[in-house]
Amino acid sequence: MKTFAAKSEMDARMVATLTQMMESQAYRELAAAQMFGYGQRFVPELKWLKFMTWHIREEMEHYEVVVRMYQNFTGTSVEPHVNARLARKPIEYAESWFDLAMAQFLYDRGGYWQLREYEECSFLPYRETVRKIVKEEAGHQALGERIVVDLCRSGRYDETKQASFERWLRQGMLSFGRPNTDGNRYAVEVGLKKRDSGEVMQDFVTDIKPAVRAGGLRFPKPEAIGLVAPDALDWSL
Secondary structure (H helix, E strand, O other), rough: OOOOOOHHHHHHHHHHHHHHHHHHHHHHHHHHHHHHHHHHHHHOOOHHHHHHHHHHHHHHHHHHOOOOOHHHHHHHOOHHHHHHHHOOOOOOOOOOOHHHHHHHHHHHHHHHHHHHHHOOEEEHHHHHHHHHHHHHHHHHHHHHHHHHHHHHHHHOOOOOHHHHHHHHHHHHHHHHOOOOOOHHHHHHHHHOOOOOOHHHHHHHHHHHHHHHHHHOOOOOOOHHHOOOOOOOOOOOO
């Protein structure tokens, strides 16, 4: 696959696609930092407060890296785009410690799987940036899952855990975008990403199945939570 090191080597469609990818990534990084920052008020113990504070700082560092990459690529700031999108489409906020734990598990895990699709990106600066973020995100993927499973097994959240799971499952799945679109096919063809969004959705769902089973949860029908997903997606537990 041909690789690219500079904007001048690309045609207009690739430039536009990469610009949109960077804008979306910057939005996700800042949205995550804001969501976890808001959720700090619900954290019950010092050890988890320290973890969430560290996680917010990491998300802000990732946002800064994407901001610099966008500036170098376009010559302009991505911040007006991100702020406008957050105003138009604000991220969901957790409303309890359990809700925050579920968000940390599913929203963060969705972003992790989405980013892995760009590890071999044909635009080399984007590849380098993504590999840095993925390496750092990989270090805490299991922790959010463990918190959720422990809370689910405590019996204290039996009345609310399924609704929280469905809420944040939707947010995690939205990270991948719509499957089977022309934009997806183009990005794969030119090496900006590895696969169609539908295939990534399946990997994400398969990855979280052990925690879903352990927590006594169940997958909803996609249409029940407003998701567009491939019919062939395997939700079985």
